[in-house]
Amino acid sequence: MREGNRKLQEEKVFKDPVHRYIHIRDELIWDLIGTREFQRMRRIRQLGTTFLTFHGAEHTRFNHSMGVYEIMRRIIEVFDGRPHWQQEERLLCLSAALLHDIGHxxxxxxxEKVFQTDHEWWTRKIITGDTEVNQVLRRMGENFPQDVADVIEKTYPNKLVVSMISSQIDADRMDYLQRDAYYTGVSYGHFDMERILRVMRPTEDQAVIKNTGMHAVEDYIMSRYQMYWQVYFHPVTRSAEVILSKILQRVKKLRENGYDFFQQPYHFQRFFEGTQTLEDYLCLDESVITYYFQMWQFEDDSILRDLCQRFLNRRLFKFVEFSQNFLLNKWTKLQELFREAGIDPDYYLVIDSSSDLPYDFYRPGEEEERMPIHLLMPNGRLRELSRESDLVEAISGKKRTDHKLYYPKEWLETPGYEKTKQEIKDMLFSDNEQGEPKQQAQEWFKYEGGSQ
Structure with missing residues (x-):
């Protein structure tokens, strides 16, 4: 096996709708893209079930990973020749950027929730295990695959390198915000990345931003905030995720009970047993999952059949918003009423919570250390962003959380158990001082086929 890296005789160029062009100049990167593990990401969507809300959201982990690589390449061009930047880390940064999501x-x-797996663990396994990716990386030395994994895992000793791929402003976030905005068709995720890249500077511990670029960073942070609440946490998308999770939970339960499947879940067997191998994991992609859903919609089990039909045909659950008081005062009773109405609450009454912290800085005594965004001032000193920006100060450390209750609304309108179903509706749509679900949440039910 040949050692090291060579420059390609001719630069390879990928046309990209977000960055216009993605430039490949190193044989190492070109060969990593060609591995089976990296090509697998073409068959995994970047935004999961979001395509059921925003019909353009069909882009893949492959798209995103290429974009992160391109941003990293451009950051390195800005850093080249500046203090604190070590040019020998260039290929390490590019490889980590390209492979950071390969374990999804x-x-x-x-x-992950149903089978208790972790994509970050699988990322390490793919990079350091017996894979084509590992074979390519080892051209740079036996320790190089582990170094790449350490960068992604945020344990690599060079903190500057880690910050370029994983921090509150990094190549990963700058790509997915713009890419997801482009493919969903929304305007929230756009910000002046060109300006941010021009004013980004290396320091010993992290990449920082010249103070002249503060307003571009403000725009970036607000874009992130809007994307989370308008796209990533969209209630229709979350409804689809709820149903998807319940399908997998039902299959797991049926298998434990010895159910005789019409279409046996062969690809899931080792995951049920907890003995899955890397090869088992690599054989799974979204086309495989969809095939099983297609087959399971004809199973004898009514719950599995219904859930698969709902997911495939976009007959999603509706929702109401609620507060924590609702769980304390009404949750047990609501579950009982669902059972009385012949509706299994284990699959058709689901709590889903979303929370996001748009920006924060390290606070002594807190368990999770957060690397803040620093501005490089004209005198050469660093200032934490929120100390200079009134806008960022206003949202720093403010976590927003909301709770939704998903259920099959149309089943409450069908004949049978009318008294019980009316009691359920009265409880769901009550609007009083106890903090139960709010009546205005019903307005969402008007949007049967749209995304908003």
Missing amino acids: GPYSHSF
Whole structure:
């Protein structure tokens, strides 16, 4: 096996709708893109079930990973020749940027919850295990794959390198905000990345921004905030995720009970047993999952059949918003009423909570250390962003959380158990001082086929 890296005789260029062009100049990067593990990401969507809300959101982890690589390449061009930047880290940064998401599975987060897996763990396994990716990386030395994994895991000793791929302003976030905005068709995720890249500077511990670029960073942070609440936490998307999770939970339960599947879940067997191998994981993608859903919609089990039909045909659950007081005062009773109405609350009454912290800085005594964004002032000193920006100060440390209750609304309108169903509706749509779900949440039910 040949050692090291060579410059390609001719630069390879990928046309990209977000960055216009993605430039590949190193044989190492070109060969990593060609591995089976990296090509697998073409078959895994970047935004999971969001395509059921925003029909353009069909882009993949492959798209995003290429974009992160391109941003990292451009950051390195800005850093080249400046103090604190070590040019020998260039290929390490580019490799980590390209491979940072390679461990994601189909419908990543829903799959992980049910089978208790971790895409970050699989990322390390793919990079350091017996894979084509590992074989390519080892051209740079036996320790190079582990160094790449350490950068992604944020344990690599060079903190500047880690910050370029994982911080509150990094190549990963700058790509997915713009890319997700482009493919969903929204305007929230756009910010002046060109300006940010021009004023980004290396320091010993992290990449910082010249103070002249503060307003571009403000725009970036607000874009992130809007994207989370308008796209990533969109209630229709969350409804689809809920159903997806419940399908996998039902399959797991049926298998434990010895149910005779019409279509046996062969690809999931080792995951049920907790003995899955790397090869088992790599054989799973979203086309495989969709095939099983297609087949399971004809199963004898009514719950599995219904859930698969709902997901495939976009007959999603509706929702109401609620507060924590609702769980304390009404949750147990609501579950009982669902059972009385012949509706299994384990699959058709689901709590989903979303929370986001748009920007924060390190606070002594807190468990999670956060690397803040620093501005490089004209005198050469660093200032934490919120100390200079009134806008960022206003949202720093403010976590927003909301809670939604998902359920099959149309089943409450069908004949049978009318008294019980009316009691359920009265409880769901009550609007009083106890903090129960609010009546105005019903307005969302008007949007049967749209995304908003």
